């Protein structure tokens with residue numbers, strides 16, 4: 001593989017997956033032509049498409065292809081009417097997506113949330129709170145914290161309890177109840193590696209990082225803050241600030257434009273990234289990246305839209321392909337270091353929106369100059385703007 005040639009596994013999946021993937025590939029082909037890179041893209045089935053083709057949500061051949069690729073461009077998987085017909089562990093999201101995250105050690109989840117000024121109407125916040133447009137990136141640790149810490153269990157507790165302390169006969173009753181335990185654990189190396197991802201991402205943006213914790217209450221928060229401050233010394237060009245998670249949730253509603261990169265542990269990131277996503281108005285606009293380790297300058301990653309398979313609009317040329325197209329831009333930026341090409345895709349998306357191109361999810365009849373178009377026309381407009 002030469003310096004300018006990369007192997008990509010394109011797994012479109014189910015529902016709107018194939019439609020939006022086709023548009024992302026169209027845009028990547030336009031990028032190849034303009035930037036002189038070679039993308040060896042191989043398509044393979046996953047999800048129900050995998051079950052139908054090879055009896056498994058993640059067929060062996062698809063998994064092998066991923067192992068031989070530098071990055072995975074993923075659509076989405078799962079169909080609500082078919083999922084309940086098979087055991088939970090064989091269902092597409094668990095058997096394909098979660099397995100890929102685990103097998104490839106994808107520890108960093110990046111979710112950019114961008115609300116261009118032209119789409120102000122799609123945002124639930126008042127226009128005066130949106131400033132010149134919202135543009136932030138939530139970096140979430142994906143493999144540690146409360147979701148995975150041990151012990152993790154629900155147990156039955158039996159306790160003898162005095163009914164009344166004044167009672168001379170010391171009558172006692174037996175209390176039985178369940179107790180649930182989740183353990184929040186982070187180690188210094190886990191915090192360090194996600195902090196590096198956050199600071200590096202900030203260097204590619206407006207160079208500000210807000211680290212989220214609960215250092216006023218949690219031991220985890222104290223360690224998180226200490227390690228992030230230590231890692232910050234390697235990135236003197238990035239301005240670091242700390243914020244308690246409760247205040248972070250509130251600030252996102254009051255003044256979202258203050259944020260550039262928001263760095264979070266797993267659970268806080270899960271909650272805050274969904275809160276941030278609501279600001280963009282449509283799932284069809286939100287890309288994401290899940291990153292693993294870096295070898296020989298290439299960071300392995302899985303890139304996918306934040307939304308699901310949208311069966312309500314699948315096969316009708318109605319889906320917004322922008323989330324998938326922006327996911328492919330993230331792949332160029334974070335896995336292959338092709339920043340100029342990634343920026344060209346972002347700019348092409350902005351141009352299509354400025355020119356009035358709108359799929360149904362971002363269309364408003366009060367928006368002067370907006371034209372309602374289909375999935376493939378949106379892809380054409382973006383590819384043409386590369």
Ligand code: NAD
Nearest residue numbers: 076077078079080283284307308309310312313319320361
């Ligand atoms: P969904 O994200 O598929 O749809 C929610 C709403 O958002 C729908 O109204 C849909 O039309 C709309 N929407 C989503 N993407 C859109 C796009 N690109 N353009 C325009 N509108 C869009 O969520 P759901 O309905 O809860 O789930 C449907 C299926 O997708 C389920 O089987 C679920 O398990 C699966 N799912 C998969 C993933 C994944 O593969 N990562 C993520 C979420 C849900």
